[in-house]
Amino acid sequence: MRIDILTLFPEVFEAYFGASIIGRAVSSGLVRIFYTNFREFTDDKHRTVDDKPFSGGPGMVMKCKPVFDAVEHVCRDATVEVTRVLLTPQGERLNQRMVEELAGTEHLVLLCGHYEGFDERIRQGLGAREISIGDYVLSGGESAAMVVVDAIVRLLPGSLGDDESAANDSFSDGLLEHPQYTRPRAFRGMEVPEVLLSGNHAEIEAWRRSESRKRTMQRRPDLLDREGDAGASTDNQ
Numbered sequence: 743m744r745i746d747i748l749t750l751f752p753e754v755f756e757a758y759f760g761a762s763i764i765g766r767a768v769s770s771g772l773v774r775i776f777y778t779n780f781r782e783f784t785d786d787k788h789r790t791v792d793d794k795p796f797s798g799g800p801g802m803v804m805k806c807k808p809v810f811d812a813v814e815h816v817c818r819d820a821t822v823e824v825t826r827v828l829l830t831p832q833g834e835r836l837n838q839r840m841v842e843e844l845a846g847t848e849h850l851v852l853l854c855g856h857y858e859g860f861d862e863r864i865r866q867g868l869g870a871r872e873i874s875i876g877d878y879v880l881s882g883g884e885s886a887a888m889v890v891v892d893a894i895v896r897l898l899p900g901s902l903g904d905d906e907s908a909a910n911d912s913f914s915d916g917l918l919e920h921p922q923y924t925r926p927r928a929f930r931g932m933e934v935p936e937v938l939l940s941g942n943h944a945e946i947e948a949w950r951r952s953e954s955r956k957r958t959m960q961r962r963p964d965l966l967d968r969e970g971d972a973g974a975s976t977d978n979q
């Protein structure tokens with residue numbers, strides 16, 4: 743898979759994408775990540791990427807030209823379909839089902855916005871999917887791009903090691919994950935549930951499913967309500 747990140751701050755991705763699961767996926771060639779700075783596609787002395795909104799108002803708006811040119815630049819040799827994603831708080835809210843869809847694409851272009859947002863003609867002309875990572879406002883799309891890339895890369899076949907699995911993740915079956923324990927058996931008076939020490943795999947599995955449902959009911963009843971939607975499913979209850 744190829745991912746292009748279009749940003750004014752390419753340097754912020756280095757540490758996060760160099761470590762752990764994403765770092766390993768990059769070194770092993772499972773995913774190639776390229777960074778392009780919108781500023782490379784300006785031609786004035788000050789390398790201007792933003793401007794005042796027409797008819798006034800606060801803040802600055804990302805200009806069309808550097809954005810269109812940057813997208814065309816990273817798409818120029820594409821031989822596969824390119825999926826364009828605009829990261830914006832006005833987008834469709836990200837969920838695991840969307841992550842699975844994006845993980846199935848071959849070439850993803852992520853555009854990180856800054857300032858008050860993108861000139862509307864960028865939305866109109868680019869044919870990009872607009873994605874938000876939640877109902878709050880970030881100062882830029884970079885941290886959202888990290889979230890999107892992280893969630894995608896861990897789903898790529900071969901990305902997780904043998905002892906890691908995406909199949910049991912929270913949300914993969916529409917439910918939150920069950921509680922987990924590791925040694926010691928007792929810590930500050932808190933004990934590991936007896937069933938997990940029993941070695942009875944059927945009972946352990948039943949306990950996990952039941953805890954998973956209980957936790958989802960308590961914390962995220964909305965996931966249970968939205969059967970068939972947003973990756974939530976109650977099939978296995």
Ligand code: 6GU
Binds near residue numbers: 828830878
């Ligand atoms: Cl994708 N961008 C910004 N700036 N804020 C956000 C967001 C994205 N998603 C949630 N808040």
